[in-house]
Structures are given as structure tokens and as C-alpha cells.
Amino acid sequence: xxxxxxxxxxxxxxxxxxxxxxxxxxxxxxxxxxxxxxxxxxxxxxxxxxxxxxxxxxxxxxxxxxxxxxxxxxxxxxxxxxxxxxxxxxxxxxxxxxxxxxxxxxxxxxxxxxxxxxxxxxxxxxxxxxxxxxxxxxxxxxxxxxxxxxxxxxxxxxxxxxxxxxxxxxxxxxxxxxxxxxxxxxxxxxxxxxxxxxxxxxxxxxxxxxxxxxxxxxxxxxxxxxxxxxxxxxxxxxxxxxxxxxxxxxxxxxxxxxxxxxxxxxxxxxxxxxxxxxxxxxxxxxxxxxxxxxxxxxxxxxxxxxxxxxxxxxxxxxxxxxxxxxxxxxxxxxxxxxxxxxxxxxxxxxxxxxxxxxxxxxxxxxxxxxxxxxxxxxxxxxxxxxxxxxxxxxxxxxxxxxxxxxxxxxxxxxxxxxxxxxxx
Numbered sequence: 001x002x003x004x005x006x007x008x009x010x011x012x013x014x015x016x017x018x019x020x021x022x023x024x025x026x027x028x029x030x031x032x033x034x035x036x037x038x039x040x041x042x043x044x045x046x047x048x049x050x051x052x053x054x055x056x057x058x059x060x061x062x063x064x065x066x067x068x069x070x071x072x073x074x075x076x077x078x079x080x081x082x083x084x085x086x087x088x089x090x091x092x093x094x095x096x097x098x099x100x101x102x103x104x105x106x107x108x109x110x111x112x113x114x115x116x117x118x119x120x121x122x123x124x125x126x127x128x129x130x131x132x133x134x135x136x137x138x139x140x141x142x143x144x145x146x147x148x149x150x151x152x153x154x155x156x157x158x159x160x161x162x163x164x165x166x167x168x169x170x171x172x173x174x175x176x177x178x179x180x181x182x183x184x185x186x187x188x189x190x191x192x193x194x195x196x197x198x199x200x201x202x203x204x205x206x207x208x209x210x211x212x213x214x215x216x217x218x219x220x221x222x223x224x225x226x227x228x229x230x231x232x233x234x235x236x237x238x239x240x241x242x243x244x245x246x247x248x249x250x251x252x253x254x255x256x257x258x259x260x261x262x263x264x265x266x267x268x269x270x271x272x273x274x275x276x277x278x279x280x281x282x283x284x285x286x287x288x289x290x291x292x293x294x295x296x297x298x299x300x301x302x303x304x305x306x307x308x309x310x311x312x313x314x315x316x317x318x319x320x321x322x323x324x325x326x327x328x329x330x331x332x333x334x335x336x337x338x339x340x341x342x343x344x345x346x347x348x349x350x351x352x353x354x355x356x357x358x359x360x361x362x363x364x365x366x367x368x369x370x371x372x373x374x375x376x377x378x379x380x381x382x383x384x385x386x387x388x389x390x391x392x393x394x395x396x397x398x399x400x401x402x403x404x405x406x407x408x409x410x411x412x413x414x415x416x417x418x419x420x421x422x423x424x
Contacts, residue, residue, distance in 0.1 A: 002355025003108050004076040004383045005046070012065035013048070014041035014057055017402035023356075023385050024396070025076075027378040028370070030362065031387045032395025038402040039387035043358045046385065047114040049073045049081050052090075052102045055114060060088070062402065076355070081105065108353035112343075116357060120343050124331055127324040127346075134313060134349045137306050144306070145322065148299045155292035162285030169278030175268035182266040185259055192255045202247050209244050212237050314345040336364040337373060348382055359386035367394060 009020045015038035023029035031039045047055040049071040061069050071083040078095035092100040112119045119127070132141060212233070219233055303320075312318065316327045323330055326342045334342070344357050365373060377384050391398050398405045 001076075002353055002381070004355045005073060005385065006076050007072075007074045008042075008046060008049075009070075009072040010042065010045040010049075011070040012062040012067055013045040013060060013069045013071065014038070014062060015402050016041045016045060016062060017065075019399065019402075019404055021397060021404070023383060026381050026383055028374040029383070029385045029396045030370075030390075030394060031385070031397055031399055032390045032392065033387075033399035033405075034391065035389060038399045039389075040360055041402070042399070043360055043385065043387060045071055046073065046358060049083055050105055050109050051111065051114045052105070056088070077108075079104075108351065110347055110351035110354035110357075112347040112350060113354045113357045116340075116343055116347060116359060119347055120339060124323040127331060128319045128322050130350065131313075131317070131319055131324055131346055134346065135311055140306055141303060141319065144299050144303050148296055148303075151292050151296050151299065155289055155296065158285050158292060159289045162282055162289055165278060165282035165285055169275055169282050172275040172278055173268075173271045174275050175272055178265060178268045178272065180269070180272070182269050183262055185262040188255055188259055188262070192252055192259070195250050195252055195255070199249050202249055205240070205244055205247065209240050212240050313349040314342060317342055317345065337369045340365075341373060341376065344377070344382065344384065345380070348380070355381065356383040356385065359384050362386045362388040363390060370394060 004025055005023050007020070007022050010016050011018045015036070017038075019038070019042055021029070021031075021042075031042055033039050044055070044057055048057065048060070050073060068084065068086050069088060071081075071088070073081045075081070079100075080091075080093045082091045082093075083089065084091075090102060092102075092104060094100060119130070122130070216233060216237060219230060223230070314326070318325050324342070326334055326338055329338070331339065340359060340362075344359070347357055348354070362370065388395060
């Protein structure tokens with residue numbers, strides 16, 4: 001069973017003259033009063049009594065006091081803690097009368113319970129780490145978050161490349177009605193060369209005809225000299241005329257036009273191929289981006305499952321991206337009451353043997369919120385000793401000029417039914 005404070009008695013500590021109090025075992029015990037009357041001094045005295053000299057106030061003795069500070073706290077486990085004398089020497093007595101020291105107190109007294117602002121003022125990462133330490137999933141969650149961060153960065157880079165590739169592909173020219181692969185001009189060139197050779201042969205034959213006709217004319221003028229050759233020439237002429245009479249040159253204009261258009265056609269084909277390649281690359285990066293998104297989603301689900309299956313100290317309390325969240329809000333977006341509730345629940349789990357927590361400045365809570373907080377503390381079996389700038393009925397006791405003012409302590413039932421206090 002967790003250890004609570006049964007009674008406390010302080011004299012001449014900071015602003016305290018003399019205060020005796022029996023806090024309620026569970027729920028809220030509110031120390032009320034105006035400013036500078038000694039409310040916070042009561043919490044400081046409790047922290048000093050139980051936490052040791054590291055909590056001792058710089059000016060521990062009350063101004064104008066004739067005697068040294070005296071602190072006495074009785075705990076629910078039967079231990080009696082006293083600090084008295086000029087050096088405020090510690091004495092810890094167990095139910096059997098045996099004496100012990102600070103080392104025994106440290107085994108069940110939570111440092112955060114004595115100094116809750118230390119937790120509340122910690123960084124977001126420190127708060128999250130404390131919670132993960134409690135539920136025992138810090139290493140697993142850290143590994144998942146590291147992998148998620150790596151995949152997220154990779155996905156971001158892939159997404160940028162995919163966008164660049166898609167934009168580049170969209171800007172490339174695409175031609176309709178052209179072949180899918182570049183056309184070869186070699187066959188057309190070969191055919192052109194064959195025609196050119198054939199036409200050259202025709203030209204040679206025509207040239208031969210002209211030469212024979214010239215020779216024939218010369219022969220006619222020189223019939224006397226070439227009579228012997230006349231017959232042969234006539235035969236050759238007949239053959240030449242026969243061969244040349246049916247000749248018809250073929251045109252290469254169409255082939256020349258086709259060859260000229262080959263480069264333009266191939267340029268269009270290359271444009272189309274480049275666009276297709278760019279679109280394929282963009283699609284590959286887009287698919288990779290989708291795959292990474294699926295992995296990230298899976299990791300986030302693993303994180304959620306890990307935290308949902310953990311024994312969290314408070315419903316709706318979790319850790320996301322290294323930050324503590326309560327009711328889906330980060331610390332700086334929580335209300336003051338939710339911050340206190342989350343901090344109290346976490347601190348309680350840090351050391352379950354410590355059944356109390358000290359809270360300062362509860363004036364930030366309205367009465368309804370104060371009532372809800374007190375009921376939650378009672379349901380959790382947790383004792384809270386708190387201060388509030390108020391002299392209203394919600395206060396368990398009123399501190400005035402360093403003493404309990406019994407006349408101002410409400411005699412009627414408290415609006416928070418779980419509160420109970422006894423004043424000596």
C-alpha cells in the first residue's frame with residue numbers, strides 16, 4: 001500500500017509560526033489564505049522534512065523567531081520524521097522505536113511528488129521519456145520513431161523526384177501518328193543508289209547514241225574513206241537505236257523526299273520515346289512513394305498498438321513524436337488542470353510507494369474543476385496537499401500570518417465531498 005502523510009507539525013519555518021494539520025487520506029487537502037501568509041511555506045516544510053537538506057530553504061528560519069525551526073511528520077507506515085535544533089538534525093523513528101535516516105525515506109519518497117514543478121517545467125522530450133520509462137516501451141517506441149523518421153525523409157525525397165520527373169515528362173513533346181521506333185534510311189539509300197546506277201547506265205547509252213550519230217555523220221561525209229566500216233556502223237546504229245528506243249528514266253524525287261523526312265520523323269520518335277521514359281520514371285517514383293507511405297502508416301499503427309497495450313497511468317495519455325499528449329493536446333495546449341492531472345498521474349506511477357503529492361497555486365482551477373480533480377484523486381487513492389489563494393469554503397484550512405486561522409476555516413460541509421481535514 002502506498003504511503004501517505006497522517007499528520008504534520010511545523011514551527012518557525014520560513015513564514016510559518018505554528019501549523020498542525022491532519023491531511024485527508026485521499027483526495028485534496030487545500031491550504032488556503034491570502035498572499036504572503038505562509039501557504040507555500042507549508043509545502044516547502046514538507047519537502048524539507050521528507051526530502052532532506054537538498055530541499056532546505058535558503059532562509060529556513062522564520063524572521064524574528066526566538067527558537068529554531070521544528071518539523072515533525074508522521075507517515076501512514078508508522079514512521080515519524082523530525083528535524084529539530086540549530087542544525088535541523090534528522091531523526092527517523094519506525095513503529096518499533098528503531099532509528100533510521102534519509103536513506104530509508106528515499107526508498108519510498110518520490111522527488112517529483114515533493115517538487116511537481118520540476119516535472120511540469122521539464123521539456124516535452126523529458127516528460128515523454130519519463131512516461132515511456134514508466135510503461136517500459138521507450139526503447140521499442142524509439143526504434144519505431146527512428147525508422148518512421150528515416151522512411152518519412154526517404155519518402156519526401158522520392159516524392160520530390162517524382163514531382164520533378166512528372167513535370168519534366170509533361171513538358172516534353174509528343175507526336176501522333178509516328179512509328180514507335182526510329183526508322184532506318186539505309187534501305188531507301190540502297191534503292192536510290194541502284195536507281196542512280198541504272199540512270200547512269202542509261203546516260204552512258206544515250207551518250208553512246210550521240211557519239212554513233214556523230215560518227216555516222218562523219219562517216220557519211222567521208223564515205224569514201226569508211227565504206228568498209230559503213231555496214232558495221234549501220235548494224236551498231238540499229239542495235240543502239242533499238243536499245244535506246246524503249247528506255248525511260250525513273251524519278252528519285254520521292255525517295256529523296258522520304259530520305260529528307262527520315263531525320264524529322266526520327267526526331268519525333270525520339271521525342272515520344274523520351275516522354276514515355278520520363279513518364280515511366282515518374283510512375284516508378286510515385287509507386288515507391290506510395291509504398292513508403294504504406295510502411296510509415298504501418299509503423300504508426302505499431303506505435304499506436306504499442307502504447308494502447310501499455311499500462312498507461314491515465315486514459316488518453318500517450319506519446320507521439322517524442323512529445324507527451326493528453327486528450328490529443330501537447331503540454332503547452334493543455335489547460336492548467338489537465339497539466340496537473342497528467343503530471344500527478346505520471347509522478348504517482350514513477351514511485352507507487354509514494355501515495356502523496358504536493359501542489360502549489362491551485363487558484364488556476366475553478367470550483368467545478370477543483371471538485372473533479374479531488375474526486376479523481378480520491379478514486380486513485382492518492383493524497384494531495386495543495387495551496388490556493390482563497391479563503392473560501394473549498395479550503396481545508398486557512399493560513400493567516402503563519403498560523404492556522406480556525407475562525408476562518410469552514411464549519412459547513414465542503415463543496416467537494418471527498419475532502420476531509422482535522423486541525424489540532
